[in-house]
Amino acid sequence: MATAQAAPPAPNLYRPRYHFTPNRNWGNDPNGLVYYRGRYHLFFQYNPYGNSWGHMSWGHATSRDLVHWKQHAVAIPETQVMAFSGSAVVDRHNSSGLGVHGHPPLVALYTGFNPKTLSQSQYLAYSQDGGTTWKRYGHGPVLDIGSKQFRDPKVFWYAPTKYWVMAAVRATRNQVAIYTSPDLTHWTHASTFGPMGARATAWECPDLYPMAVAGHPGQVRWVLSVNASNGAPAGGSGTQYFVGRFDGQHFTPVQAWGKAPVWLDDGADLYATATWNDIPSKDGRRLLIGWANNLRYAGAIPGYPERGAMSLPRALTLHRTAKGYRLQQQPVKELLALRADHHVLNHVALSGRPTSLESALTDAASSELSLDVSTGSAQQILLTLRDAQGYQTVVGVNPAVNEVFIDRDRAGPHFNDGFGGRQSTHVDMHSGRVHLNIFVDRSIIEVFVDRGEKTLTDRFFPGSETMRWSIQARGGKAKLVHLDAWRMKPYRPTSDGLPAVSR
Ligand code: FRU
Numbered sequence: 001m002a003t004a005q006a007a008p009p010a011p012n013l014y015r016p017r018y019h020f021t022p023n024r025n026w027g028n029d030p031n032g033l034v035y036y037r038g039r040y041h042l043f044f045q046y047n048p049y050g051n052s053w054g055h056m057s058w059g060h061a062t063s064r065d066l067v068h069w070k071q072h073a074v075a076i077p078e079t080q081v082m083a084f085s086g087s088a089v090v091d092r093h094n095s096s097g098l099g100v101h102g103h104p105p106l107v108a109l110y111t112g113f114n115p116k117t118l119s120q121s122q123y124l125a126y127s128q129d130g131g132t133t134w135k136r137y138g139h140g141p142v143l144d145i146g147s148k149q150f151r152d153p154k155v156f157w158y159a160p161t162k163y164w165v166m167a168a169v170r171a172t173r174n175q176v177a178i179y180t181s182p183d184l185t186h187w188t189h190a191s192t193f194g195p196m197g198a199r200a201t202a203w204e205c206p207d208l209y210p211m212a213v214a215g216h217p218g219q220v221r222w223v224l225s226v227n228a229s230n231g232a233p234a235g236g237s238g239t240q241y242f243v244g245r246f247d248g249q250h251f252t253p254v255q256a257w258g259k260a261p262v263w264l265d266d267g268a269d270l271y272a273t274a275t276w277n278d279i280p281s282k283d284g285r286r287l288l289i290g291w292a293n294n295l296r297y298a299g300a301i302p303g304y305p306e307r308g309a310m311s312l313p314r315a316l317t318l319h320r321t322a323k324g325y326r327l328q329q330q331p332v333k334e335l336l337a338l339r340a341d342h343h344v345l346n347h348v349a350l351s352g353r354p355t356s357l358e359s360a361l362t363d364a365a366s367s368e369l370s371l372d373v374s375t376g377s378a379q380q381i382l383l384t385l386r387d388a389q390g391y392q393t394v395v396g397v398n399p400a401v402n403e404v405f406i407d408r409d410r411a412g413p414h415f416n417d418g419f420g421g422r423q424s425t426h427v428d429m430h431s432g433r434v435h436l437n438i439f440v441d442r443s444i445i446e447v448f449v450d451r452g453e454k455t456l457t458d459r460f461f462p463g464s465e466t467m468r469w470s471i472q473a474r475g476g477k478a479k480l481v482h483l484d485a486w487r488m489k490p491y492r493p494t495s496d497g498l499p500a501v502s503r
Contacts, residue, residue, distance in 0.1 A: 014461055017490035025307070027047075030042060030043070032058065039131070041060070042069065043061075046058065056084055057078045067335055081112035085152040110123055143166075156209070166179040169205070172202055176203070190249040208222060214318060223316075229295055235294075266425035290310065291309075300416040302415055339368065357483070379476055380397065382396050387465075405422055443460060444458070
């Protein structure tokens with residue numbers, strides 16, 4: 001007898017193809033970023049049961065190249081406590097005693113949130129098989145200070161004193177508490193940093209890491225990054241950072257950060273950023289990834305069967321500038337592997353009439369553009385990504401006021417009052433030139449300005465899957481000196497239960 005079959009789910013218009021998203025269900029912060037034996041681990045805040053925040057557990061994905069991700073079984077499930085954000089390390093010397101057969105254990109420190117008591121304390125889980133399966137250590141936390149606002153431990157090995165360091169937030173106090181441990185299970189309070197820089201309802205997801213200062217051999221500074229739940233330049237949540245010195249106990253900023261916080265990204269959608277532990281020294285990169293979302297509307301964004309995506313992985317460098325130390329971000333070079341259908345345009349005069357880039361791009365919804373623009377006499381240069389329903393997302397350059405912006409006010413059907421608007425970043429254009437490297441992936445746009453001196457990361461939710469780029473100048477003349485355009489190939493196999501999306 002024939003039975004009615006449920007219709008297959010509609011292909012998700014918004015689902016990124018080369019940014020990591022869970023196969024299905026809700027995901028937020030990246031967690032436990034660690035490299036071990038050829039694999040980059042990406043754990044993430046995950047609800048195994050649904051498409052909104054809840055039952056927080058650690059989802060798990062791995063990649064050999066930071067580009068092709070494979071999702072695995074849940075690594076740390078919810079028990080009486082939810083498994084909130086945290087980090088993971090390779091315990092090379094088996095300081096925890098949790099290693100077997102001469103192999104170092106992988107150790108994760110995460111916040112256990114008890115929904116009944118609201119207590120937040122730090123728990124330990126470990127893996128004896130290189131990160132595939134995880135066991136909980138003991139019956140309770142390894143660090144409990146009786147707080148309801150103490151979370152997101154970032155742990156790393158501090159070689160000079162041969163101990164572990166943990167940075168965790170006292171969230172509502174806007175502080176980062178630093179602890180040390182010989183064995184990852186016994187923790188001693190060392191110092192407390194903050195409040196400083198941008199205050200927020202909560203500080204979340206701290207990170208602390210050394211960076212070589214570019215162009216100053218032998219000079220190292222430490223970056224303390226803290227995610228602020230609100231008050232970021234684009235409204236809502238974002239990542240601020242401090243640069244300073246760290247002696248194994250105290251972090252001391254080298255600049256006065258009091259009045260003008262420094263933000264990692266000026267778009268609306270980069271939050272809960274974190275960097276990888278244990279990248280081999282012969283690689284030496286500091287690699288960062290963030291949750292491409294904003295606490296203002298995170299729960300409301302369209303997305304099915306998954307809701308939640310990561311930014312592209314980025315490599316950081318630290319520079320001494322006239323304004324002080326600043327991080328620069330570049331998409332990781334491994335992404336070059338996804339480029340296809342290369343097209344080049346040279347010396348295109350730009351005026352009021354939009355020049356279509358359609359001939360250069362076979363799939364604008366999944367594309368990378370790298371362009372050099374000579375700003376000429378133009379008041380504005382506009383790159384418009386328009387979908388088949390007429391919705392448009394604009395990347396704009398305003399040379400006279402030295403700003404690059406994303407305008408997503410008319411990017412798609414309305415879904416939340418907190419969404420929308422225009423995000424801008426200050427870029428010095430006195431030279432008359434600007435370089436933009438733009439990545440579009442259906443509902444994510446990332447703009448790297450002047451080789452990552454500034455970045456804008458935004459989600460947008462268009463009306464259709466077909467999109468076209470065009471470029472124009474307003475109020476004068478400008479020149480597209482050079483454009484490289486690529487279609488970006490998807491990393492995701494279509495075998496994850498979802499229908500292939502046809503083009
Ligand atoms: C940041 C955050 C963390 C917390 C986790 C819970 O987005 O609120 O502070 O550990 O998400 O999912």
